[in-house]
Amino acid sequence: MKTEEELWGLLREAYHMPYGSGQIALTEQIMQHADAGGFDELRIAARLHATTAYVHGGETAKAFVTFSWCRAEYDAHPDRFDSSDEHLLLWQFKYMVAGLMKFPTVPLARTYDVLDDMERRFRLSGYSLHTVYSYRHSVAEHLGDPAADEWFDRWNAAPRDQNSDCIGCDPTSKVYHLLNRDLDEEAIELAQPVLAGQLTCAEQPQGILTGLLLPYLRTGRLEEAADAHRRAYRAHRANLADLQDIAEHIVFCARTGNEVRGLEIVQRHLPWLEKAPHPQAEMWFAASAALLLGRLDAGVTVGATTAGALTDRLAARARDLAGRFDERNGTPAVGRRIEAVLTAAPLVEHLPLSAVARRQADAATPGLATPPRRTAEPLPDDPAELLDRAVALFEEHRISAARAAWEHFDELHPEPAPALAARRLDGAGRLATAEHRDEDAARLFREAAAAHRAAGSEFDALVSDARAAAAEHKFDELEAVTERILAAGDADARAEAHVRMEYPLLNADRVDEALAAIDAALAEEPTRPGLRADLAGRRARTLLVLERFEEAVASAADAREQFAALGDPPPAALAALIQGHALANLERFDEAVAAFDAALAAAVEREPRLSALVGRGRARLASDRFDAAVDDLVEAIADHIAHGEDPPAAVLRFDLAQAYYRAGQLLDAAEAAESALEVLDRIEAQEIADNVRYLLSRVYRDLDQPDQALALLETLAGNLDGFDNLPSRGRMLQEAAQLLYGIDRDAQAAERFAAAAEAFRAAGVVTAELFNRRMRALALRWAGDAPGSLAALAEVDTLLATVTAEASAGPGLEEPWLVWERAMIGTDAARVHVGAGQLDEALARVRGSGDAFRGIGALGEALDADFLHAEVLMRAGDPAAAEPLLRSVLGTAPTGSQLGQNSAWMLAESLEMQGRLDDAARVRAEHLEEQSDGE
Numbered sequence: 001m002k003t004e005e006e007l008w009g010l011l012r013e014a015y016h017m018p019y020g021s022g023q024i025a026l027t028e029q030i031m032q033h034a035d036a037g038g039f040d041e042l043r044i045a046a047r048l049h050a051t052t053a054y055v056h057g058g059e060t061a062k063a064f065v066t067f068s069w070c071r072a073e074y075d076a077h078p079d080r081f082d083s084s085d086e087h088l089l090l091w092q093f094k095y096m097v098a099g100l101m102k103f104p105t106v107p108l109a110r111t112y113d114v115l116d117d118m119e120r121r122f123r124l125s126g127y128s129l130h131t132v133y134s135y136r137h138s139v140a141e142h143l144g145d146p147a148a149d150e151w152f153d154r155w156n157a158a159p160r161d162q163n164s165d166c167i168g169c170d171p172t173s174k175v176y177h178l179l180n181r182d183l184d185e186e187a188i189e190l191a192q193p194v195l196a197g198q199l200t201c202a203e204q205p206q207g208i209l210t211g212l213l214l215p216y217l218r219t220g221r222l223e224e225a226a227d228a229h230r231r232a233y234r235a236h237r238a239n240l241a242d243l244q245d246i247a248e249h250i251v252f253c254a255r256t257g258n259e260v261r262g263l264e265i266v267q268r269h270l271p272w273l274e275k276a277p278h279p280q281a282e283m284w285f286a287a288s289a290a291l292l293l294g295r296l297d298a299g300v301t302v303g304a305t306t307a308g309a310l311t312d313r314l315a316a317r318a319r320d321l322a323g324r325f326d327e328r329n330g331t332p333a334v335g336r337r338i339e340a341v342l343t344a345a346p347l348v349e350h351l352p353l354s355a356v357a358r359r360q361a362d363a364a365t366p367g368l369a370t371p372p373r374r375t376a377e378p379l380p381d382d383p384a385e386l387l388d389r390a391v392a393l394f395e396e397h398r399i400s401a402a403r404a405a406w407e408h409f410d411e412l413h414p415e416p417a418p419a420l421a422a423r424r425l426d427g428a429g430r431l432a433t434a435e436h437r438d439e440d441a442a443r444l445f446r447e448a449a450a451a452h453r454a455a456g457s458e459f460d461a462l463v464s465d466a467r468a469a470a471a472e473h474k475f476d477e478l479e480a481v482t483e484r485i486l487a488a489g490d491a492d493a494r495a496e497a498h499v500r501m502e503y504p505l506l507n508a509d510r511v512d513e514a515l516a517a518i519d520a521a522l523a524e525e526p527t528r529p530g531l532r533a534d535l536a537g538r539r540a541r542t543l544l545v546l547e548r549f550e551e552a553v554a555s556a557a558d559a560r561e562q563f564a565a566l567g568d569p570p571p572a573a574l575a576a577l578i579q580g581h582a583l584a585n586l587e588r589f590d591e592a593v594a595a596f597d598a599a600l601a602a603a604v605e606r607e608p609r610l611s612a613l614v615g616r617g618r619a620r621l622a623s624d625r626f627d628a629a630v631d632d633l634v635e636a637i638a639d640h641i642a643h644g645e646d647p648p649a650a651v652l653r654f655d656l657a658q659a660y661y662r663a664g665q666l667l668d669a670a671e672a673a674e675s676a677l678e679v680l681d682r683i684e685a686q687e688i689a690d691n692v693r694y695l696l697s698r699v700y701r702d703l704d705q706p707d708q709a710l711a712l713l714e715t716l717a718g719n720l721d722g723f724d725n726l727p728s729r730g731r732m733l734q735e736a737a738q739l740l741y742g743i744d745r746d747a748q749a750a751e752r753f754a755a756a757a758e759a760f761r762a763a764g765v766v767t768a769e770l771f772n773r774r775m776r777a778l779a780l781r782w783a784g785d786a787p788g789s790l791a792a793l794a795e796v797d798t799l800l801a802t803v804t805a806e807a808s809a810g811p812g813l814e815e816p817w818l819v820w821e822r823a824m825i826g827t828d829a830a831r832v833h834v835g836a837g838q839l840d841e842a843l844a845r846v847r848g849s850g851d852a853f854r855g856i857g858a859l860g861e862a863l864d865a866d867f868l869h870a871e872v873l874m875r876a877g878d879p880a881a882a883e884p885l886l887r888s889v890l891g892t893a894p895t896g897s898q899l900g901q902n903s904a905w906m907l908a909e910s911l912e913m914q915g916r917l918d919d920a921a922r923v924r925a926e927h928l929e930e931q932s933d934g935e
Helices: 004-016 021-037 040-057 060-076 083-091 093-101 108-125 130-143 147-157 169-179 184-196 206-211 213-218 222-236 240-254 259-275 279-293 307-329 333-342 355-362 383-395 399-412 418-434 438-454 458-471 475-488 491-500 502-507 511-523 529-545 549-565 571-585 589-602 606-622 626-642 646-662 666-682 686-702 706-719 723-742 746-763 766-782 786-808 816-835 839-846 849-855 859-875 879-892 898-913 917-934
Strands: none
Touching: 004 021, 004 040, 004 746, 021 040, 040 060, 040 083, 040 093, 040 240, 060 083, 060 093, 083 093, 083 108, 093 108, 093 130, 108 130, 130 147, 130 169, 130 333, 147 169, 169 184, 169 206, 169 213, 184 206, 184 213, 206 213, 206 222, 206 240, 213 222, 213 240, 222 240, 222 666, 240 259, 240 279, 259 279, 279 307, 279 333, 307 333, 355 626, 383 399, 383 418, 383 529, 399 418, 418 438, 418 458, 438 458, 458 475, 458 491, 475 491, 491 502, 491 511, 491 529, 502 511, 502 529, 511 529, 529 549, 529 571, 549 571, 571 589, 571 606, 589 606, 606 626, 606 646, 626 646, 646 666, 646 686, 666 686, 686 706, 686 723, 706 723, 723 746, 723 766, 746 766, 746 786, 766 786, 766 816, 786 816, 816 839, 816 849, 816 859, 839 859, 849 859, 859 879, 859 898, 879 898, 898 917
């Protein structure tokens, strides 16, 4: 049996937990123990909290029970409720009115009874009827009662007070009233001040953004609509209680040509339908999903069924629930609304929801835009010249043009002479090689070799044999044939024979030998300028593979210069591309961007253009040119998607997410990272997926979505389960703990700090272990667990003693980090002892910490330590001893800082405690007024 103090601690922890099943389970456990122990105040506090937890956690029906209990308890024992409890009980009347309407089995009279009781209590307590009129309007609107307009006017006229819905939720309800009357401009105008302000309610701004989806679309504000959908759905999607809001986002997708995204949302939340927070949400989700699925091909697979079958089932489910509501209400209003959803027409043919989607929508044809092609020279009719032209085009990497030339040969010369037929077979083999059809290439080259021999050209037959051996990956045969070619060929043939060895050697990871083959080819001093330029480019590529980046840059520059003299044929793009990647590896990003620019200008094929675009995007990202990087990466991703290449698109989305994040575009960063993660998890690319998770956790933190960030960090900690990963595991647990600590979920933070400390202990990272053990003690102190915090502090002291002993055994002075850590432990230990009511121990621990910090130049920490020292002295009743410390802090702290202001307040209090009222007034006048003016 837990003690009452322990239960209050658990309830404080429950207050800080996110809404959902975990919070509900803990609260129900507290209620059971409070009932068993007869702790009346705790029974009330737990049930008041449970009512809120049930409503926001998606278990609305349970809230009726706890609310009714609290209302009856208040009427029987009002003395057991303090003012905050009484206010919360009145506030929760709103939950009841709204909740009862969402269950068709609850008679309408019961809702009116609760409404009347709510109004009676508000009048008795002297509150405005602003909220009462709001909920009378809500009931009338649900029923389709014309009186809703009158209640709306009364609601607007009544003054707001502390029981009114927040400055985000109240206008949200008014937005729905306006949009139901097609007053879209008025709805948007009403929302603008809300969206421009600071919203801290758990339901905002996603609530009002969801309400604005339809007004934005109907008034042509398409970018605002897309942004509202992306922002609001992100906040709704993790909350079961928001299922009805999620349904509105499905309708949005169905009416804006975003059926694919809508299907993703339906599939993600379809399991929630069986645990819907209330029948009204179930009804709206079923109808919305039926609308979306009805826009897909009926045969599309959705789970274990088809879109067509599921559409029929969901539509029937929605209509059945609507019928129950209408029967209860005595009006057809709900059924009409559901039919309107099921038959809603598209408002926009296609509204792109991301930069990638916009790029795809704007493209005239899928894939990368290509530069204007040079005007093709007319092809000769002479068969030998035509074959020569085809080979020249192929060797310039003009594959499409070469194919056209060979096809033209086939049309003009269907029955060529034997020697020409052999050459044509060679051409077909080379084209098959370029298209990665190795089996076809090998067969064609073998046929070409036989044809050459039949025509009496043994040397040409050897070349074909070599090409066949390369295609069949028969390295021994290739070496043997190459030796025969080297013995019989001219300089160009010998160079080509050497370089033919490059690919097999590279594929065998014999990169140094591949480079030697290229150097041997260059040593033959080939006569063809194009061959010499190609060899220089190949050399640059091999040097890049060997990570000899400076040499790769030089060799690529040589190749580019040679290609320039030839009019920059397509291989010039490959040389510029190689140079760009080598420069990027040398972190010469501006030069890399220029090289990639040149590659994009020269390339005519998709692959080199795509590689150059990606390289330029990453170089721009690395040099903090985020907007330009986004443009490149978006175009590259759109191209991959257009070609059905999801994995490389996912990898690039990680880069895109980084660019957006560093540019401060958090929502775009989240969208890119989430899209990447979905694919990377599917293909089990865990390493890069975990990198995406970590980035996304940072994005969520900056978006103030701590629970989503926490889930990712804990997933990462679970993935990093090997011994070699212990430091990284500790870091993820530490970041999770710091996140929890920052949002005042201190008991949970203490658990994560403990787990992080253990990971760092196992990894032998003593500095990080000390930090996490110290933070655990501090987290337990703020969680109200004084015994636990003292025990944790004892562990810190034990570890510090061990570390100090080891340090003293070594040569020289203590390292600054140890001095800093000891002083920090002293200040935090003082906080722990203050929390336990042990002021003498607190003074002993904090004394000297400020001087220790100053000794290593940690002046900010020194000021904090001196202020804490003074605070402990004040608590101990010694204001005179605190005074010089406070004056020192006040004189050193930055003007207008919070520390300076706190020091001034405490100094004035110290002087008053000493009876020096004039001095205290002077301090207030000189410092507090000045700092207030500065603020």
